Amino acid sequence: xxxxxxxxxxxxxxxxxxxxxxxxxxxxxxxxxxxxxxxxxxxxxxxxxxxxxxxxxxxxxxxxxxxxxxxxxxxxxxxxxxxxxxxxxxxxxxxxxxxxxxxxxxxxxxxxxxxxxxxxxxxxxxxxxxxxxxxxxxxxxxxxxxxxxxxxxxxxxxxxxxxxxxxxxxxxxxxxxxxxxxxxxxxxxxxxxxxxxxxxxxxxxxxxxxxxxxxxxxxxxxxxxxxxxxxxxxxxxxxxxxxxxxxxxxxxxxxxxxxxxxxxxxxxxxxxxxxxxxxxxxxxxxxxxxxxxxxxxxxxxxxxxxxxxxxxxxxxxxxxxxxxxxxxxxxxxxxxxxxxxxxxxxxxxxxxxxxxxxxxxxxxxxxxxxxxxxxx
Numbered sequence: 001x002x003x004x005x006x007x008x009x010x011x012x013x014x015x016x017x018x019x020x021x022x023x024x025x026x027x028x029x030x031x032x033x034x035x036x037x038x039x040x041x042x043x044x045x046x047x048x049x050x051x052x053x054x055x056x057x058x059x060x061x062x063x064x065x066x067x068x069x070x071x072x073x074x075x076x077x078x079x080x081x082x083x084x085x086x087x088x089x090x091x092x093x094x095x096x097x098x099x100x101x102x103x104x105x106x107x108x109x110x111x112x113x114x115x116x117x118x119x120x121x122x123x124x125x126x127x128x129x130x131x132x133x134x135x136x137x138x139x140x141x142x143x144x145x146x147x148x149x150x151x152x153x154x155x156x157x158x159x160x161x162x163x164x165x166x167x168x169x170x171x172x173x174x175x176x177x178x179x180x181x182x183x184x185x186x187x188x189x190x191x192x193x194x195x196x197x198x199x200x201x202x203x204x205x206x207x208x209x210x211x212x213x214x215x216x217x218x219x220x221x222x223x224x225x226x227x228x229x230x231x232x233x234x235x236x237x238x239x240x241x242x243x244x245x246x247x248x249x250x251x252x253x254x255x256x257x258x259x260x261x262x263x264x265x266x267x268x269x270x271x272x273x274x275x276x277x278x279x280x281x282x283x284x285x286x287x288x289x290x291x292x293x294x295x296x297x298x299x300x301x302x303x304x305x306x307x308x309x310x311x312x313x314x315x316x317x318x319x320x321x322x323x324x325x326x327x328x329x330x331x332x333x334x335x336x337x338x339x340x341x342x343x344x345x346x347x348x349x350x351x352x353x354x355x356x357x358x359x360x361x362x363x364x365x366x367x368x369x370x371x372x373x374x375x376x
Contacts, residue, residue, distance in 0.1 A: 005078045007355060008066070008102070009348025010059075012095030013087025013115045014161065015039075015046045017058035020344035021070035021077075025352035026124050026143060027132050029070035031338065031345045034058040041200045045190055052090030059098050066344070074106050079360075081351020084112035085368035086161070092367040100363045109360035113350045115342075116373040119157045119308040120168060121350035122339045123149045131336050149333055150303035154295050157373065158288060158317075159309030159342075160186030160201075163231045164373045165295055168306070172353045176374040177295055178229030185284055186311045188233035192240045192280050195251035196273050206277045207314055213278030218243055220283040228294050236283050240276065247271050284311075285320045292321075296328060304331040313340040 004023045011018040015036040021029040036054050040046050067074065082099035085092060096112075103110035125132055127146050137143055148171070155166045155174075163180040183191070186203060193202030198209060220239045223232030244251040249271040292305060307321060318334055325332035339346060 005352060005356065006070075006072055006076060007348045007352045008077050008080045009113075009344035009346070009351060010063070010080070010082040010095045010099050011115070011118070011342055011344040011347045012055045012059065012091050013083045013085070014091060014342060015051045016342040017055050017062050017095075018342060018344035019063045019066035020348050021066055021072050022125070022345055022348035022352060023134075024143060025349050025356070026146075027134055027137050028125055028345045029072065029134065030066045031343055032062050032066045032069065033341075033343055034062050037201055044194050044200050046088070048088045048090055051088060052094060055091055055094035059094055063098065063102075074102065074108075077106070077108055079109040079111060079351065079355040081111050081113050081347050081354070082365075083115045083118065083347050084365060085371040086115055087369065089367060089369050092369070096365065096367055100365065104363055109355060110362060110365060111351045111354040111359045112361045112365045112368075113347045113354070114371050114373070115347075116157055116162060116164060116371070117174070118346035118350045119159070120155050120166070120174060120306070120373075121171075121353070122308050122335050122343075122346035123155075123306045123333055124171065125339060125345055125349050126335050129334055129336055131338060149306060150331070152299070152302055153304040153306050153333075154292065154299065154302045156288065156292060156305070156307045156312075157309045158185050158307065158311040160184060160190065162309065162373075163233075163288075165229050165291055166373050167299055167302070172357070174374050176372060178227060178231065178291065179373070180231040180233065181225055182232055182234040183237060185231070185233055185288065186309070188237050188284065189311065191237050195240050195244050196271065196276055197249070197253055198273070198277070203311060203314060206281055207316070209273050210278035210281045210316070211274075213272075213274030213276070215275075215278035215282040217272070217275040218279035220279050222283055222287045222290065229291055229298075231287060231291060233284070233287070236280070236287075240280055243276060244271060281314070281316050285314075285317050288317065289320055289324055292324070296330065302330070304333055306333040308335055308340065310341045313337050
């Protein structure tokens with residue numbers, strides 16, 4: 001019986017310190033994530049220097065926990081995968097240097113992973129939205145009995161830092177079709193939440209506030225772009241600001257707020273936060289679904305639509321995608337929530353494919369802050 005491929009993944013591109021061990025590119029043996037959300041809440045967003053320092057504090061304990069939970073020793077690994085970009089330079093360097101040290105000390109091959117490619121690879125780590133843990137794989141009859149995501153498929157990566165649309169021809173071979181011209185969708189969520197007097201992070205805050213809101217009360221714009229598969233959310237963000245001001249609220253009152261994630265009213269106003277949050281959320285969903293629809297028409301050969309990234313955890317988006325998929329007879333693949341936000345399992349999965357094809361970047365590997373989605 002052949003020895004399983006065991007890859008240690010390391011992710012520190014923004015504000016999560018994460019490590020994971022993945023078996024054979026699909027089975028998640030461990031997935032440890034140390035979040036910094038509470039640390040950055042007073043700033044209303046990620047403070048890069050604070051993030052880097054916290055990564056330094058967390059990286060060794062997180063790595064140890066990931067190996068322990070996987071019941072794997074360093075000398076049993078097949079290789080190490082680490083995020084090299086895109087992301088915050090200081091944060092990326094913490095993970096990269098940790099990976100280099102482990103590779104140098106163990107002699108293991110080291111492969112640098114595109115963070116966006118990691119989100120794409122997350123689709124190979126679940127089946128019907130359930131994480132492929134060793135127990136789940138065993139219950140389903142073994143890895144050989146679990147189909148891979150069909151290709152070619154359309155992939156949307158939608159997160160705090162990225163909104164990108166891509167055509168995945170096969171695992172590891174990707175063509176970027178479009179992306180945001182300004183704010184990413186998740187960034188727009190954070191900024192809109194702050195203007196409404198809600199806490200950070202903005203995605204969960206707006207989702208909670210929108211639950212009791214009328215999503216058609218405010219007619220907010222869906223950004224137009226010169227190219228049909230690009231995105232723009234700056235106009236939507238500006239419209240929220242103007243709406244808050246018109247209703248007597250102060251869009252800057254929530255700046256630096258660390259309020260709890262729950263429906264709230266902007267300071268000094270009777271702002272209908274629930275309705276505004278719901279209307280904002282609807283506008284984002286319409287923009288995302290609209291581009292998927294255009295891409296599906298342009299590329300009729302696709303066999304599924306795969307969505308990943310932090311915003312893919314949004315309930316309204318997931319519901320709309322499921323409805324759209326049923327109407328167009330296309331499978332919609334949505335990862336479990338633990339794989340939506342940044343994690344190292346997706347980095348290990350992407351790295352496993354690279355290692356299997358002979359990649360070894362070695363200790364000369366460097367960060368690449370501005371990587372695009374089609375650079376793997």
